[in-house]
Structures are given as C-alpha cells and as structure tokens.
Amino acid sequence: MSDRLAFARALYDAVPLYDPKRTPVDLDLTDNTNLWGLPxxxxxxxxxxxxxxxxxxxxxxxxxxxxxxxxxxxxxxxxxxxxxxxxxxxxxxxxxxxxxxxxxxxxxxxxxxxxxxxxxxxxxxxxxxxxxxxxxxxxxxxxxxxxxxxxxxxxxxxxxxxxxxxxxxxxxxxxxxxxxxxxxxxxxxxxxxxxxxxxxxxxxxxxxxxxxxxxxxxxxxxxxxxxxxxxxxxxxxxxxxxxxxxxxxxxxxxxDMDWVHAHVALAVENRNRLAAALRTRGYTPLESHANYVCVPVANALEVGQALRARGVAARPFAALPHVGDTLRISVGPWEMVERFLEAFDAATMDVNGGTAA
Incomplete structure (x- = not known):
C-alpha cells in the first residue's frame, strides 16, 4: 500500500530530502564555513x-x-x-x-x-x-x-x-x-x-x-x-x-570587516599551503579560488570513510567529469589542516597503499 497522500503534488514524488549522510566527527572539514569562529x-x-x-x-x-x-x-x-x-x-x-x-x-x-x-x-x-x-x-x-x-x-x-x-x-x-x-x-x-x-x-x-x-x-x-x-x-x-x-x-x-578580511587572507594562505602539502605527497589538486581544495584521490569514497574512522571529515566526490574521484577539504586554522594531513596519510595508506594514483 502506498503511503502517498491523495492530495500530494505528483512532482514532489521525485524530490528527495537533502541528506548528505554525515555522522558527527571531531574535525569536520566538509562545509566550507569559517573555522576561525565568530566576528x-x-x-x-x-x-x-x-x-x-x-x-x-x-x-x-x-x-x-x-x-x-x-x-x-x-x-x-x-x-x-x-x-x-x-x-x-x-x-x-x-x-x-x-x-x-x-x-x-x-x-x-x-x-x-x-x-x-x-x-x-x-x-x-x-x-x-x-x-x-x-x-x-x-x-x-x-x-x-x-x-x-x-x-x-x-x-x-x-x-x-x-x-x-x-x-x-x-x-x-x-x-x-x-x-x-x-x-x-x-x-x-x-x-x-x-x-x-x-x-x-x-x-x-x-x-x-x-x-x-x-x-x-x-x-x-x-x-x-x-x-x-x-x-x-x-x-x-x-x-x-x-x-x-x-x-x-x-x-x-x-x-568587523578588518576581522573578515584578515581571516579571508588566512584562508587563502592555508589553502595554498594545503595544496602545496598535497603536491609534495604526489597529488595534483585543482586550482582553487575558494576556501577549500579539491584534489583527485583514488577511491575517494573509501578514503573518506577511513578519514571519518579517525575523527576527521572531508567531502568525497565520485567520478567528477574530467577528474575522477576527489576529496574536497575546507581550510581553517593550520593546526586543523595539519591534523587532516596526518589522518589523510594514514587513510590513503589503508585504502590505496599510500599511492596517489
């Protein structure tokens, strides 16, 4: 028996609720919000x-x-x-x-x-x-x-x-x-x-x-x-x-505009530092003009799960056109980025044997 109401709009049958299926973690780098706090x-x-x-x-x-x-x-x-x-x-x-x-x-x-x-x-x-x-x-x-x-x-x-x-x-x-x-x-x-x-x-x-x-x-x-x-x-x-x-x-x-400008500059600086750190590991991050880095990573969904098991979340994307599997990592204070990199090294070792391919 269908649970659809007789007076519901038919076009809504195909409309899903937004559900990114994220379980809480200690360090969440998935939302691209300001991780330095409030102005x-x-x-x-x-x-x-x-x-x-x-x-x-x-x-x-x-x-x-x-x-x-x-x-x-x-x-x-x-x-x-x-x-x-x-x-x-x-x-x-x-x-x-x-x-x-x-x-x-x-x-x-x-x-x-x-x-x-x-x-x-x-x-x-x-x-x-x-x-x-x-x-x-x-x-x-x-x-x-x-x-x-x-x-x-x-x-x-x-x-x-x-x-x-x-x-x-x-x-x-x-x-x-x-x-x-x-x-x-x-x-x-x-x-x-x-x-x-x-x-x-x-x-x-x-x-x-x-x-x-x-x-x-x-x-x-x-x-x-x-x-x-x-x-x-x-x-x-x-x-x-x-x-x-x-x-x-x-x-x-x-x-608070001085605060906003200062933290935008920090986000850009740490975005560039994160991209450089990924390149030293053999990865090729996409050029980003935002407050995150998107990087091709083999088996990104599995790597994302392995990161979560370590209390860190980045956003995986499967099979992006012209790119393949990727992770999108929000940037914040450098100590957060360093913790991500430590977890990322361990997660990619578990899933891909530490290789970027």
Whole structure:
C-alpha cells in the first residue's frame, strides 16, 4: 500500500530530502564555513541582544541590512534582496522567473540543490557537463534555451573561477535570466556585481555563511536590477531574516570587516599551503579560488570513510567529469589542516597503499 497522500503534488514524488549522510566527527572539514569562529562585534551583539529583538517580529525586508550589504558590495539598497541563506534566494528566484515546465540549465558539477530547486518549482532541469578546463560548456547551455541559466563562481566543488568572457557572453546571449552563485567570492576577490549594475537579466547570489562565519544565521542576498530583485522579494515574502540574524549581520558589516578580511587572507594562505602539502605527497589538486581544495584521490569514497574512522571529515566526490574521484577539504586554522594531513596519510595508506594514483 502506498503511503502517498491523495492530495500530494505528483512532482514532489521525485524530490528527495537533502541528506548528505554525515555522522558527527571531531574535525569536520566538509562545509566550507569559517573555522576561525565568530566576528567579535557580531558575537558581542548576540550576547547583548535585547529581549524585544527576539519577542517581536523582525523587519519586513531587512531594510537596514540591505543598506549595509549594498555599501559592502558597491551597489544601492534597491538592488538588494535578502533571504534565509543563498539557497532561499535561489529557490525564490526560480519561483519568480520560471514558468511551469520551463528550462533551468546548469553546468555540472556544481551546487547539488539546483536540480532539486528546479523540481520543487515544476521546472525542467538540464545539466551540462563542464569542459575539461573547468569552464561551463556555454554553447550547450545556451542551446538548451534556458529561462534560467545557473553558473557558480568560484565553482563548488572544483574551486574554478568563471572567466569574464564567459560571464559576459552568458548575460549577452541567454534568452532568460542568468544566476551567478558567488558564495565564495570573498576568497577570489572577483565578482560579477559590477556587471549586475549594468544589465537587467543578471542576479548575483551571495551569502554571509562563508567568509563572515555566520552560517548558522542563514543570511543570503541577491544583487541585480531593481525590477529583478523586486520580483524575487515578492516570491520570498516578508520576515525571512530573524532579528538576531539582521543585527549580527549589521554588526559584522559595520565593525568587523578588518576581522573578515584578515581571516579571508588566512584562508587563502592555508589553502595554498594545503595544496602545496598535497603536491609534495604526489597529488595534483585543482586550482582553487575558494576556501577549500579539491584534489583527485583514488577511491575517494573509501578514503573518506577511513578519514571519518579517525575523527576527521572531508567531502568525497565520485567520478567528477574530467577528474575522477576527489576529496574536497575546507581550510581553517593550520593546526586543523595539519591534523587532516596526518589522518589523510594514514587513510590513503589503508585504502590505496599510500599511492596517489
């Protein structure tokens, strides 16, 4: 007997719950979040939060936070929309711009939730394998005639940066709206926000979960033409950021930017040190512009399990196009990276006899 409710939407039968199947470990390097802790003023704001900020509803559309975010990215507040994480922005934007059955095209591999958001919103997802140089196959993506074209820069999990030429061509030739996911932009120093100031079909999606160390607060935002972000805001609805999130985000943007910049620099330094350490072991990590390193490792799923048995977690990926099995390792304080390397040496010895092949 089926447990499906008679009034359930049929399209949801194929929508899985997101479940990365991660058991807790002592050192988790899978989420690419800031492993140095909270920005200090943001932490003090949390400790000193007035009761009224919690017992009353938050502001309708986080207007004060929009102003601060706009100043941070070099835009104006009417070009900003906020949401409960960048995935809320992506989901709301698909709902705003996708007609039932229309195409969402995305380069693969990339953010695993994109096909799921498309399914949830009754849209048709078309995934196109990226080129061997880790750039999107833009010809194939455009040939799908997408109403929504999704790109990620730096890309997750490879860390590859979208070339400006590819971005500008995508915006120029796409038949619909282009989403550029910039969750890791602070670590690359490169952004499409300036282009979003000049065109009306580009939505740049960003977050305070990574560089700012505020992943638990779920602060996402999008930047684009005023009419574009207004439709996303209609789709997402009011009260989507808690008062705690808004106040801590404001504190970080107004008072903690030196801390943020310093820890972005540390993440980049330790990313490069980790890549160098892997190369001395005979591995060839992919060039990364984010706060993680993606490295080809034979039997990565088994190596990932062996790491977990030692209390350390990195994210395994099986059979990435043009690469094969890989591990993606978030970077943090160097003592964490050293512990990973020690566990990695033992895990690869167990699984692959210590060889990189």
């Amino acid at each position: 200090p003023t943001a932490e003090r704001t949390l400790r000193e939060m007035a009761v009224a900020k919690v017992t009353r509803y938050p502001s309708l559309y986080a207007a004060e936070l929009k102003e601060a975010l706009a100043a941070f990215v070099g835009a104006t507040a009417d070009r900003l929309v906020t949401g409960c994480g960048s995935d809320d922005i992506l989901d709301s934007a698909m709902r705003a711009f996708g007609e039932p059955g229309s195409v969402v095209a995305g380069s693969e591999p990339s953010f695993a939730m994109i096909p799921i958001f498309a399914q949830m919103n009754g849209l048709q997802y078309v995934g196109i394998t990226e080129r061997a140089d880790h750039q999107p196959d833009l010809d194939a993506l455009l040939a799908a005639k997408p109403r929504i074209l999704y790109l990620c820069s730096p890309n997750n999990p490879t860390g590859a940066l979208l070339t400006r030429e590819t971005l500008e061509r995508a915006v120029r030739e796409a038949p619909g709206v282009v989403f550029v996911d910039e969750a890791y932009a602070e670590f690359s120093g490169v952004s499409a926000v300036d282009l979003a100031m000049r065109v009306d079909n580009l939505l740049v999606i960003r977050t305070m979960s990574k560089a700012f160390g505020l992943a638990g607060l779920r602060i996402g935002y999008g930047i684009g033409a005023p009419s574009l972000v207004r439709d996303v805001e209609k789709s997402r609805g009011p009260y989507k950021l808690s008062s705690v999130a808004e106040q801590m985000g404001l504190a970080a943007l107004r008072h």
